Amino acid sequence: xxxxAAVVSLRSVTKDFARGGVRALEEIDLDVRPRxxxxxxxxxxCGKSTLLRIIGDLVQPTAGEVVVNGKQAHQARLDRxxxxxxxxxVLYDWRTVAKNIALPLEMLGWDRERRSERVGEMVKLxxxxxxxxxxxxxxxxxxxxxxxxxxxxxxxxxLLLMDEPFGALDEMTRERMNMELLRLWQESGxxxxxxxxxxxxxxxxxxxxxxxxxxxxxxxxxxxxxLPQPRNTDTREQERFFxxxxxxxxxxxxxxxxxxxxxA
Amino acid sequence: xxxxxxxxxxxxxxxxxLGALAVTSRARxxxxxxxxxxxxxxxxxxxxxxVHSTLLQRGFLPYIVASQTIPIxxxxxxxxxxxxxxxxxxxxxxxxxxxxxxxxPVAINALRGLQSADPRAHELMNSYAASRWxxxxxxxxxxSLPYLFAAFKIAATACVVGAIIGELPASIQDGLGGAILNFxxxxxxxxxxxxxxxxxxxxxxxxxxxxxxxxxxxxxRRAPEHFV
Numbered sequence: 001x002x003x004x005a006a007v008v009s010l011r012s013v014t015k016d017f018a019r020g021g022v023r024a025l026e027e028i029d030l031d032v033r034p035r036x037x038x039x040x041x042x043x044x045x046c047g048k049s050t051l052l053r054i055i056g057d058l059v060q061p062t063a064g065e066v067v068v069n070g071k072q073a074h075q076a077r078l079d080r081x082x083x084x085x086x087x088x089x090v091l092y093d094w095r096t097v098a099k100n101i102a103l104p105l106e107m108l109g110w111d112r113e114r115r116s117e118r119v120g121e122m123v124k125l126x127x128x129x130x131x132x133x134x135x136x137x138x139x140x141x142x143x144x145x146x147x148x149x150x151x152x153x154x155x156x157x158x159l160l161l162m163d164e165p166f167g168a169l170d171e172m173t174r175e176r177m178n179m180e181l182l183r184l185w186q187e188s189g190x191x192x193x194x195x196x197x198x199x200x201x202x203x204x205x206x207x208x209x210x211x212x213x214x215x216x217x218x219x220x221x222x223x224x225x226x227l228p229q230p231r232n233t234d235t236r237e238q239e240r241f242f243x244x245x246x247x248x249x250x251x252x253x254x255x256x257x258x259x260x261x262x263x264a
Numbered sequence: 265x266x267x268x269x270x271x272x273x274x275x276x277x278x279x280x281x282l283g284a285l286a287v288t289s290r291a292r293x294x295x296x297x298x299x300x301x302x303x304x305x306x307x308x309x310x311x312x313x314x315v316h317s318t319l320l321q322r323g324f325l326p327y328i329v330a331s332q333t334i335p336i337x338x339x340x341x342x343x344x345x346x347x348x349x350x351x352x353x354x355x356x357x358x359x360x361x362x363x364x365x366x367x368x369p370v371a372i373n374a375l376r377g378l379q380s381a382d383p384r385a386h387e388l389m390n391s392y393a394a395s396r397w398x399x400x401x402x403x404x405x406x407x408s409l410p411y412l413f414a415a416f417k418i419a420a421t422a423c424v425v426g427a428i429i430g431e432l433p434a435s436i437q438d439g440l441g442g443a444i445l446n447f448x449x450x451x452x453x454x455x456x457x458x459x460x461x462x463x464x465x466x467x468x469x470x471x472x473x474x475x476x477x478x479x480x481x482x483x484x485r486r487a488p489e490h491f492v
Contacts, residue, residue: 058387078393090384094406094484103402107392 005070007159007191008032008055013064015050023216024050028064030210030219034158037185037192039202041248042212042255048195049163051217055193056084056161069158080108082159083152087167089144091136097147098123098132104155122150125184142173149181153188160185162194166201178204182231199252203227203244204236211248213255220255223247302363304416307370314371315378315404316396332368336361336426341433354435362426366419373415377408413480420472424465440465 008030015025024047032038040048053059054066057077068076076082083104091100098119105115123129126146136144145165152160165181166174178201185192196202202209209223225244227235235241310328314321343364344357381403389399431441440461447457 053387056391058390077391080392082391084388084391086384086387088382088384090382090388092385092403092406094409104392106402107394107398 005034006031006067007034007036007069008193009065009067010051010055011065011067013051013054013061013066015047015054015059016062025054025061026216026218028217028219032191032193034191035189036208037182037194037206039206039209040193040195040212041197041199041202041209041252042217043214043252044197046212046214047217048212051212052161052163052193052195056082058084080104080155081157082161083155083157085145085148085152085160085162085165087164089136089141089148091144091147091151093136096133096135097128097139100136100147101150101154103151108155118154122154125153125187126150126180140173141169142177145169145177146180149184153184153190156188156190158190160190160192162192164195164197167196167198174201179232181205186230199245199248200236203241203248204231209244209248211251211255218255221251223251302359304366304370304419306363307367307415307419308374308412310367310371311374311378311408312400314375321375328368328371331364336365336429339364340430343430344433358427358430358439361430362423365426365429366423369418369422370412370415373411373418374408377411378404380411381407409484413476413484416476416479417473420476421469424469424472428465440468 009032010028010030013025013028014023016023028051030038040051042048050059054061055068055073057066057068057073066073069079069081071079071081092103095103098116101119101122102115105118110118119132123132126149128143128146128150131139131143136147139147149165166177169177181192182205194202194205203223203225204227206225208225211220211223212218213220223244227238227240227244310324314324340361343361344354347357347360348354378400385403385407386399389403394402428439428441428444431439432445435442444458444461447454447461451458
């Protein structure tokens with residue numbers, strides 16, 4: 001695979017839910033290039049989480065083609081080509097922090113020594129050293145989510161799918177987690193597809209923001225984010241940051257309007 | 265009637281009973297332990313089968329429910345006759361009857377427990393392309409443990425009743441069931457004997473219950489794959 005080949009490639013992806021015949025996604029075309037940080041943003045219930053699950057082969061599209069890492073999405077899942085992070089940490093509460101992070105490594109059949117070495121690295125990466133033997137219920141929401149990110153990154157997947165991972169956190173924790181995520185992204189060199197409904201978060205994090213319309217979701221527009229890297233706390237105060245936020249907001253409104261016109 | 269003489273009588277009778285039981289029915293404890301193992305594993309295996317097939321669930325659940333509405337007093341003699349007719353010993357029939365009485369709460373709770381994991385926890389397993397077996401072992405079973413232990417506690421006490429009732433048609437004389445039947449006839453003259461059997465049955469139930477509580481303390485919060 002050459003450097004330009006897309007990590008994720010969606011062609012005319014459409015999804016109808018069998019029950020009630022609701023169309024969730026319509027004709028989605030998108031290429032995600034290696035090392036990109038793509039945000040999918042849209043009104044809640046628009047189907048952006050469904051789109052993420054289609055990329056992960058957890059939900060099957062009604063029509064269209066999904067290629068991940070140059071393979072059919074199904075094969076990519078079997079090859080464990082991606083890690084996934086949900087809105088809630090979804091930790092197994094009978095497992096310690098270390099055992100939760102080691103879960104995918106057990107699946108991959110790593111031996112105990114290699115697992116614990118990797119867990120040690122991951123715990124440092126997400127700054128949870130000293131908490132290895134804690135159970136999930138002993139951690140705060142932000143710490144739990146860090147464990148879940150460490151679990152997703154533990155086996156070094158080329159693609160990271162994130163479904164509103166910081167949606168349940170308070171604003172301050174969320175901004176700190178945003179910074180940490182950018183650092184992890186730069187250190188791990190992975191490609192990220194990130195679902196959010198926060199405009200500021202999308203603009204702060206991504207290299208491109210994909211704006212979706214209300215259901216059925218279509219791509220209203222794609223905003224190339226030229227904010228300089230690495231980003232830091234000053235980024236949020238730059239004029240360009242506000243311009244981009246406005247641009248994304250306008251696109252969200254356009255999507256809303258075209259939706260209304262279609263219904264009328 | 266004052267209370268004190270009754271208490272003394274009970275204590276004396278209880279001691280007599282315990283002595284008698286210890287001498288004549290050393291096998292009973294192991295039989296009841298066997299009941300428990302049979303019932304718990306039967307209930308659990310039924311639940312594992314049901315959780316993997318909606319068809320099985322729809323097909324079998326009504327029979328499982330029906331099995332519990334048939335009075336144990338009606339089914340116990342049948343079991344004894346059937347199994348006895350095949351040359352199996354009486355204590356085996358008793359085990360089967362006790363198991364019959366106790367597999368139900370285990371099966372129902374295990375089924376609920378095996379289904380209790382968060383849908384996203386299943387999605388996570390799916391994202392790892394985990395096999396059914398792996399999902400069962402790493403997700404469903406550990407998630408079901410709190411439910412299972414709740415069921416085990418019900419079963420621990422119910423199996424004592426099951427074993428006692430099972431002994432009646434099996435005409436096992438040296439067990440608690442036989443003793444109850446026997447002391448029944450002398451209740452008017454020596455009520456303390458019958459009372460003593462009640463206390464012993466209660467103590468047995470409490471003992472089994474405590475074993476389960478202890479096991480729960482050891483097992484829960486620890487993934488079972490590291491506990492075998």
